[in-house]
Amino acid sequence: MTALKQTTLSDLPLSDIDPSVQTRFQTGEHFEVFDRLREEAPVYFHESTQYGPFWSISKYKDIIEVEAQPKIFSSDAAYGGIWIKEQPKDTIRKSFMTADPPEHDVQRKVVNPIVSPTNLHDMEKRVRDIVNLVLDDLPINEEIDWVERVSVEVTGRVLCALMDFPVEERLDLTTWSDIVNTDVDAGTEITDEYKKLEALAPMIKKFKEMFAERSAMPPQNDLISMLAHSQETASMEPQQFVGMLVLLMVGGNDTTRNSISGGLDALNKFPEEYKKLRENPELVDSMVPEIIRWVTPVAHMRRTAMQDIEFKGQQIKKGDKVIMWYCSGNRDEDVIEDPYTFKIDRKNPRQHVSFGFGIHRCLGNRMAEMQLRILWEEILKRGWVIETTGEPERRFSNFVVGIDSLKAIVRAA
Numbered sequence: 406m407t408a409l410k411q412t413t414l415s416d417l418p419l420s421d422i423d424p425s426v427q428t429r430f431q432t433g434e435h436f437e438v439f440d441r442l443r444e445e446a447p448v449y450f451h452e453s454t455q456y457g458p459f460w461s462i463s464k465y466k467d468i469i470e471v472e473a474q475p476k477i478f479s480s481d482a483a484y485g486g487i488w489i490k491e492q493p494k495d496t497i498r499k500s501f502m503t504a505d506p507p508e509h510d511v512q513r514k515v516v517n518p519i520v521s522p523t524n525l526h527d528m529e530k531r532v533r534d535i536v537n538l539v540l541d542d543l544p545i546n547e548e549i550d551w552v553e554r555v556s557v558e559v560t561g562r563v564l565c566a567l568m569d570f571p572v573e574e575r576l577d578l579t580t581w582s583d584i585v586n587t588d589v590d591a592g593t594e595i596t597d598e599y600k601k602l603e604a605l606a607p608m609i610k611k612f613k614e615m616f617a618e619r620s621a622m623p624p625q626n627d628l629i630s631m632l633a634h635s636q637e638t639a640s641m642e643p644q645q646f647v648g649m650l651v652l653l654m655v656g657g658n659d660t661t662r663n664s665i666s667g668g669l670d671a672l673n674k675f676p677e678e679y680k681k682l683r684e685n686p687e688l689v690d691s692m693v694p695e696i697i698r699w700v701t702p703v704a705h706m707r708r709t710a711m712q713d714i715e716f717k718g719q720q721i722k723k724g725d726k727v728i729m730w731y732c733s734g735n736r737d738e739d740v741i742e743d744p745y746t747f748k749i750d751r752k753n754p755r756q757h758v759s760f761g762f763g764i765h766r767c768l769g770n771r772m773a774e775m776q777l778r779i780l781w782e783e784i785l786k787r788g789w790v791i792e793t794t795g796e797p798e799r800r801f802s803n804f805v806v807g808i809d810s811l812k813a814i815v816r817a818a
């Protein structure tokens with residue numbers, strides 16, 4: 406009897422490969438797809454995928470070039486927004502992330518003070534207190550779920566501090582953020598965008614109440630008060646400020662959470678690097694951006710072409726969907742040396758596209774880095790070694806590179 410040869414990804418022509426298949430992001434197989442795209446067709450038109458036709462931009466420098474031309478490659482929800490899957494128009498929460506200039510710039514300015522150097526400086530101590538509170542609560546020599554006990558707790562509590570949100574209700578923020586990012590094809594009860602909106606009704610109610618409450622109070626230094634007292638938001642529809650709050654909540658939650666989890670996984674998969682870190686704690690500064698490159702918590706963003714354009718020898722047509730694969734740009738060997746190695750002392754560790762580029766570049770990048778840096782500074786000060794005891798449980802998603810569970814043991818020195 407002759408055994409049937411199993412078809413592998415490398416046997417398939419590119420035209421038969423859909424790079425958005427979510428299960429490959431759970432197994433890591435997606436890297437193989439993007440290696441081929443970068444090598445064979447860095448700007449490639451997939452005619453048939455689960456989301457219809459789209460262009461894949463897979464090389465670092467091409468991603469930057471697309472991002473640098475927001476007039477040609479639009480983020481506006483009216484043309485398709487930033488999602489690979491088309492959204493029903495009546496379910497879209499507009500925010501500045503899904504707006505082009507000038508609307509984008511005006512709205513971004515409203516929340517910019519939250520990441521001003523002064524505010525970041527003030528947040529430093531609060532974040533350190535939060536991190537220590539979370540670490541103090543961890544048992545030694547006992548298996549824990551790192552995601553639940555550390556990643557969720559640190560990011561949830563920091564977000565409460567930013568928003569002046571009741572800390573005892575912090576898990577609501579995590580739940581809501583997860584609902585927003587749920588892939589409707591993941592097999593959960595959230596099977597479409599309408600179900601998502603239904604599940605988010607308590608969040609919308611809560612944000613509207615908080616907005617009304619802060620509007621009636623003198624201005625404070627928290628995000629909701631900042632929005633409530635800004636001239637620009639005063640004239641906004643309630644749906645718009647809720648959209649802004651959702652953006653800040655999701656931006657500040659899931660992504661940072663998954664970097665905390667993915668960073669621990671990386672250190673355990675590269676024990677030499679972990680040893681180097683313990684011997685040279687000052688390497689935390691360059692390790693943090695390396696974790697963010699390595700994890701690439703947001704795998705892609707979408708744009709829509711506003712005109713016909715020749716791009717890298719390809720003819721992109723007005724209205725075409727263009728996907729910038731950050732997860733691929735961050736493994737581009739033309740820009741990042743030895744990209745499949747996690748190296749905590751890279752010379753230029755901030756050379757990555759995890760935060761995007763250009764006018765939409767992540768507003769919270771310094772805030773995210775600060776949380777990771779302080780967490781690792783405090784772990785190292787304690788002389789702890791955190792050993793993972795299994796593989797991360799990865800989420801079904803081609804958008805958020807999510808880790809839902811990661812078992813670990815804290816070993817004290």
Ligand code: HEM
Nearest residue numbers: 502656657660661702703760761762765766767768769773
């Ligand atoms: C935008 C990633 C943390 C708030 C973005 C974008 C990415 C991203 C890829 C889109 C960039 C583009 O289109 O060019 C990340 C990652 C994080 C993180 C990987 C953590 C490791 C945060 C935090 C906050 C935040 C902590 C808030 C405190 C935002 C906002 C935008 C954004 C408001 C929209 C910016 C705009 O459209 O102008 N982020 N983010 N993010 N992020 Fe983050």
